[in-house]
Amino acid sequence: MRLFDGLLACTAMALDPEFVALLRCPKCRGALLQNKSPQGFACTVCALFYAVDDDLPNFLVEEAQAWPLASGGASL
Numbered sequence: 001m002r003l004f005d006g007l008l009a010c011t012a013m014a015l016d017p018e019f020v021a022l023l024r025c026p027k028c029r030g031a032l033l034q035n036k037s038p039q040g041f042a043c044t045v046c047a048l049f050y051a052v053d054d055d056l057p058n059f060l061v062e063e064a065q066a067w068p069l070a071s072g073g074a075s076l
């Protein structure tokens with residue numbers, strides 16, 4: 001199951017601090033801020049929040065939420 005192993009490696013790498021530092025907003029290429037609760041990444045340039053589900057960041061622009069989140073819990 002090499003494909004599965006690869007997926008696990010990607011998941012583990014996804015939230016590595018060095019990897020996070022390399023992340024860029026897929027929409028505007030701006031730097032992302034990691035948010036703990038709810039878990040995800042916020043772009044302060046275009047004000048979008050990319051949620052992390054099961055340690056997998058969802059960087060689909062269409063599914064990103066407005067930042068700061070209206071539901072609260074967000075703090076920079």
Ligand SMILES: [Zn+2]
Binds near residue numbers: 025028043045048
């Ligand atoms: Zn952005």
